[in-house]
Amino acid sequence: MAEFAVKKISPKLGGERGTRNPNGPTSSHDLVEPMEFLYVEVIKTINKSVLNPITHACKPIVEITLGNYQSSTRDLPMGPSGAWNQVFAFDKSTADVLSVALKDGQFPNNTLIGKQNFKVAADIPSRVPPDARMAPQWYPIPSTVEGYHMELLMSVWFGTQADEVYSNAWFADASTVSASREKNTRPKLYLAPRLCYVRVTIVSGHDLIANDRDRTPNVYVSATLDQVRLKTKPIESKNPSWNQDLIFVASESLDGTVKIQLWDLNKDPHDQCIGTLETKLSEMTAVKVPGAASTLFYDIKPGGKIQPEGDTRRFAGRLKMKLATDQSYHVFDECTQYCSDYRAFAKGLWPGTLGKLEVGILGATGLPRAKNALKDRNAYVVAKYGNKWARTRTVVNNKSPKWNEQYSWDIYEKCTVLTLGVYDNQQIFSIDKENDAPVGKVRIPLSLLQWNRIYTGSYPILVLGKEGLKTTGEIQLAVRCACPPPTLTFFPPSYAFATAPFRLLLPKSHYKSPISLPQIDRLRELAVGVNCQNLARTEPPLRNEVVKDMLSPKNNNFSMRKTKANVDRLYDFFTWLSSKYGRLDAEVRSTTDNTPKWITFAVCFCVLWLLPPLTLWLVVYLYPYCLVSFSVYVMIKVLVEYYKTRNGTGPPPPLVLFDVKLSRLEKLDDTQALDEIAEEFDATSAVDPQVLKMRYDRLKASGAEVMVFSGEAASQFERFHALWMLCTSNKVVLICVLALLYPVLLVYYYFSLESLVKAFITVFVFKWVNFTFNRLDLPSAFKNFFRRLPNKEHLMM
Incomplete structure (x- = not known):
């Protein structure tokens, strides 16, 4: 549907040079x-009144007016030297006259002392970076009140963002x-500290003594880092063995402390602490390799009250542990489907940079009003890539804000x-009474972007709810993956760029010592909490609700819509897989539409039979040259396409971020489709029983299709497994090798190599072309054999 597609826009981007630079901005x-x-x-301002400065002392207020906009220093705090040091920004096209008024705030009506006017077109200079900033100067304020003589130190100029x-x-x-809340409207860059896993491995305990020496302790170990507490399972023994990992998430400075406690699980209402140990993260072993x-x-200090009285022991046993900061892992704070970074904590394990991601946040259109709100949105944008967050300024009360701010990240x-x-x-x-309300998110995979191309578009902000899929506005972006210029014309600029498609996606530790998916999900929640705190x-501050919404995982709750979409994807794949050979076979064997192919095969067949010396010479002597020529041709084609991509020649491919048809969201007027979407968001306890019965019957019908399809796929995979096990048997392999080598050796020794080549070519031609007299509309022998291979379907009840 057109309203859910990315729309092409043509903004007038800055830095363009027209025909002198056809590749765009610079x-x-x-x-x-x-x-x-x-x-x-x-x-600041200064009072140069010739009269008594005590009787003519005033509380100065500066009011700046341009058209319908007015700003003042009324609520701004003054520094020790009476300075405000505040910059006000106005839209240039608002009015023709800028008025700067100085008032006395000691009086209720703010008595006007004087006013200075500037003609916008004639009196105000322009400044374009990298020009130096305008030097402030003293402006005398013509007084309208007798006895006042004030001067104002300020500077006025035209500039850009x-x-x-x-x-x-x-x-x-x-x-x-208000001045106290104005800081929340400013654009900011946030650099979240890098995250690291802290692994506390509790191996075993030795000579553990309970507070009551007459009983065997039932001990478990708890470890606490910040507000996170993890514990092992309890074991009743003086020398328990746990071999259990307790993994935490810590931020970059690694200045926290892990508190380890031994607890005796007894019949009392509260467990008794029998030992404590504290260790700093900086003192742990830094593991930077798999x-x-x-x-x-480690000696454990006694904890709690010791019995009997007067016991002077200094320790309550020993713990055998591994304490380490695993710096060779990447800590996931995003879900794996939307991850923006795969680097490990240790900087020495980072790969080389490939280029720069540059994003121009132009503006937004069609932002709806909030519920029960009389004004438009106070919108701002948060962009996140890696551990760098960017926040634009807040445009107040505007449903079509313009930001035009640019940010960049390393790729x-x-x-x-x-x-x-x-x-x-x-x-x-x-x-802090209300949370910042989310309008929507847009995600752009960098794998869809070509290097050094500028993608400008209006991206719909899509939100899926009970009413179906709807747009909450559009955000206009300009995105580019900038790659540094190459050292040579056709070759990549660096070793990292050339090897990027072939290197490991995650650090080696994720493959050498993998962490289970459920544990990664639990650690991801801890990482989100650490990011919120930082x-x-x-x-x-970047508020917690914003951070959690930006890092929110993909919804994996049950969805009838997603189930049907996934089944359709599997059907499409297996249909393509089963029909690919049939379509190719039909094209080659067609007697009506492929006459040139028939003639080509016939000519090749005659040449192979009538000119065996020439055929053998072509195969033996020209094969290496043909292979090298083909490789050179492919390399040249790849380099030409690479050169075109880097230089931005040719139209860029369309950027598709969302497929409505694939997600089964194209039928928004269908009652059943709307009910399936509502089913994703409804709580089961709050739904009418009749609706639940209808949904259950529908689920059983769809589940039957999934069951049959998955069963057939499992049977085919089991047949493949049986074939593999059959082929890996030593006897069968020996028999197959001898059966294949016998005719080859027979033809080679009793005839010639030419006869062997002709035999292979003849079999290939007859099998591929499948002449009319050789055609059978029956399954081949291999298909019959594969169909008879065992599977576990007969074991199902």
Whole structure:
């Protein structure tokens, strides 16, 4: 459907040079449209009144007016020298006159002291980076009140979003936001600390003594890092053996402390602590290669009340443990389907960079209002790739905001996904009372993008709910995977770029010592919590609900729609697999449509039989040259396509991010389809019993199809397994080898090599062309044999 497809747009990106640069933009802000702002930097004011400064002392307030927008320093805190050091930003096209008024805030009506006007077209200069910043100057304020003589230190200029003050400016559309909340509207970059696994392996305990020496302790070990607590199973023994791994997630500085406690499980209401041990993460063994840390013995200090009284022992036993920070793993904080990074914690294990991912966030259109809201969205965008997060500024009360901000990331692996989320800022008018509401997300796989091509489009923000699939607006993006220029014309620029498609996707430890999928899911939840804690300590913080929504996993709950879609995919594959040979066979053997092929095969057959010396010479002597020529041809074609891709010649392929038909979402007016979608989101306990009965009957009908299809596929795979086991038998292999070698050796020794070649070619021609007199519409001998191979279907009841 057209409303769910990516729409092509043609924005006027900055840095273009027209015909001098046919490949497009070249500047550092080349993926966004230039936006001109009128910047006013207000630093401080000075009172030069000749009268008594005590009686004429005032609380200065600067009000800046441009058209219908007005900003002031009324709520801004003043520094120790009476300075504001605040930059205000206005849209250039708002009005023709900029008015800067100085008022006295000691009076209720803010008495006007004086005003300075600037003509926007004539009096204000322009500044384009990398030009130096405008130097502030003192402006005398013509006083309308007798006795006042004030001067204002400020600077005024025209700039773009490339200006350094853009990230700290107070924009005119956010003038209604209080000064204490204005920081939540600014664009920011967040660098989340890298994450590392902390592995505490509890091997065994030795000479453990309970607080009550008259009983054998029933001991389990608990380990605590920050707010996460894990424990082993309890074992009743003085020398228990656990051999159990407790894995935590820690952030980059690794300055935490693991607290290990031994607990005696008894009949009391609370377990008794019989020993404690604390160790810092920095003191643990740093494992940077696949393998385990060394096993060491640790003395455990007594914990709790010791009986009998007066016992002077300094330890409660020993623990045999492996304490290590596994820095050779990649910690998944995203689900595997949408992962944006596969690097290990240790920097020495990182692969070389392939290029730069550059994203221009242009704007959005059609953002709906929130429920029970009278104003439009206060929208901002969060982009996440790797451990670098980018947040645009908040455009207040606008359903079609324009951001035009550009961000870049290093690419270490092309098979990754960029995630962008649009959110409604609820923190600019309330103090942490409401969460930022998500509008929707867009995910772009980098594997679909060609190097050095600019993809500009309007991407629909799709949300699937009970009512079906709908769009909550569109976000306009310009995306490019920039690759550095090659050293030579046709060859890759680096060894990392050339070997990138063939290297391991994950670090080696994931293959040498794999972590189970359920454990990865549990650790992913811990990693999300650590990221929330780290990003919440920034200023302004990236809120927890935003981080959790950006890192939310793929929904794997039961869905009738997904079940049918997956069955259709399997049907399509097996249909293609079963008909591929038949279609190819029919094309070759057709007697009506393939007369040239018949003639070609006939000529080749005659040449092979009538000119055996020439045939043998062609096969033996020209085979290496033909192979080399074919390899060179393929290499040249690959390099030409690579050169075209790197230089941006030719139209880029369409970027398809979502297939409505494949997801079975094209029939939104079908009652059954809408009920299947509602079934994904409904809680079972809240559904009408009649609806549940209808859904259960439908599930049984679809389950029967899945059962039959999966059973047939399992039977075929079991026959393949039986054939493999049959072929791996020593006797059968020996018999097959002798049966194949006997005619070959017979023809070779009693006739000649030419006769052997002719025999092979003859068999191939007769088998492939399948002349009319040789045709049988019956299964071949191999098919009959394969059909008779055993499977486990007869064992099913």
